[in-house]
Amino acid sequence: MATRTRRELVTAALATLGILAAGQQPDAEDFEAVDDHFEPMIAWLEAAQIIDFDNTIDAIPDEWFSPLTTLLADDAALEFGLPGVPAAPNSPSPVVAAIDNLRLATYARPTYETQKTEYF
Numbered sequence: 001m002a003t004r005t006r007r008e009l010v011t012a013a014l015a016t017l018g019i020l021a022a023g024q025q026p027d028a029e030d031f032e033a034v035d036d037h038f039e040p041m042i043a044w045l046e047a048a049q050i051i052d053f054d055n056t057i058d059a060i061p062d063e064w065f066s067p068l069t070t071l072l073a074d075d076a077a078l079e080f081g082l083p084g085v086p087a088a089p090n091s092p093s094p095v096v097a098a099i100d101n102l103r104l105a106t107y108a109r110p111t112y113e114t115q116k117t118e119y120f
Contacts, residue, residue, distance in 0.1 A: 003059040009068055010034045016073040034076040041075050050102050063105040069096035
C-alpha cells in the first residue's frame, strides 16, 4: 500500500485552493497557515469515526489522499479569503463527496469494538 506524507497533503491543498501553480513550492507562511488546520481536521474525522489514523499521520494511504486534500483545503480556505473549495459540475458539494469517499474507503474495516447484544 503506497502512502503520502503530510507535507504532500498540505501542498496539494494549496494547489486545490489555487494558491500554488503546478510544480511550485509553497511559501512558509502559506504552508504554515494550511498545516495549522491539519491536526484539528484529523481529530474531527477521528471523533466522527470516519477514519482512524492509528498514529500514522505521516503515512497517509493513497485512497485517503484526495478526499483529505479537499477537506483540508476547504477548512483552510478562509485563511486566504476564499469561501471554500469551489464546486464543480461533477461535484456540486465537494466536502460532502470527500467525506463520502473516505467512508467508502474505510467501509467494512474492523472496528474492534465489542458487539452489543440484546438478550430476550
